[in-house]
Amino acid sequence: LLESIARYSNRAVEPVVAQKSQILGIIVEFHGFRRSMRAAEKEYQTDLPDLGNLEQLYEMGNESIDAGAQPVVRAVWYLITYALDQGASDIHLEPKRDEALVRMRIDGILHTVHRLPRLVYPALVSRVKTLARLDIAERRRPQDGRFKTAHGETEVEMRVSTVPVAFGEKVVVRVFDPGxxxxxxxxxxxxxxxxxxxxxxxxxxxxxxxxxxxxxxxxxxxxxxxxxxxxxxxxxxxxxxxxxxxxxxxxxxxxxxxxxxxxxxxxxxxxxxxxxxxxxx
CATH class of the missing domain: 3.40.50.300 (P-loop containing nucleotide triphosphate hydrolases)
Structure with missing residues (x-):
């Protein structure tokens, strides 16, 4: 079976032992996030502005997806839940020329956990900024904020920092779990x-x-x-x-x-x- 999976996926397969609840949790979080991103991308298909130069960078505000869109709200929830379950200390949202990256710092090392369509990235950032009570219209200056969420019976604080970079706003969410x-x-x-x-x-x-x-x-x-x-x-x-x-x-x-x-x-x-x-x- 493992040889067949490796052959069809063209990837090396490494068997590991995990509880059923852990496997189901990963499936829900990972594929739920992917479904949310695909739904948001289909719902808001539009022509993207050219980001070949920085003069057009801050004109993206008029093209941004509504941050209240349900798929984006779910996607942010999946990201935060996954970060807490994995014990991540930081969540990085990074815009690139053709895509956006979601990276998480786990045990001191940054891991790329998702690659996002560039189309939905502004809405993802706006949703995080809304949670942290930041000015979603301000994209030229760094901003700092925070919000709290519940993880089980524990209240976890999230500190949000935004900074303008070449292809949009980079966001770092630092996770402060009291436990x-x-x-x-x-x-x-x-x-x-x-x-x-x-x-x-x-x-x-x-x-x-x-x-x-x-x-x-x-x-x-x-x-x-x-x-x-x-x-x-x-x-x-x-x-x-x-x-x-x-x-x-x-x-x-x-x-x-x-x-x-x-x-x-x-x-x-x-x-x-x-x-x-x-x-x-």
């Missing part, structure tokens, strides 16, 4: 020796710890998990964030507001007079 951001340090994936060192650092009553790494490497997850590990009713935990990644009832979290002079520098001086035990910047 992932705040977890036991044993689940961070550290080797036993590194975990013991990390525990020792967190047990110190004084000192400074630097958490560094590239995008998607787990800096935020490591910091929140460390704070979750050390916090107790006996200590005062203060965080300085821009913006607040995840609201935690046990922390005193301060969001930076440079417009009114609330910066990291001024906040740090103030926090030092607030009798802190732990400060996270």
């Amino acid at each position: 992932v951001l705040t977890q036991d340090i044993e689940r961070l994936g550290l080797f036993p020796r590194e975990l013991a060192m990390f525990r020792g650092m967190l047990a110190n009553r004084s000192g400074m710890m630097l958490v560094v790494g590239p995008t998607g490497s787990g800096k935020t997850t490591t910091l929140y998990s460390a704070l979750h590990h050390v916090h107790s009713p006996r200590i005062n935990v203060v965080t300085l964030e821009d913006p607040i990644e995840n609201v935690h009832p046990a922390f005193n979290q301060i969001a930076m507001q440079p417009r009114i002079g609330l910066t990291f520098g001024t906040s740090l001086r103030t926090v030092l007079r607030q009798d802190p035990d732990v400060i996270m910047v």
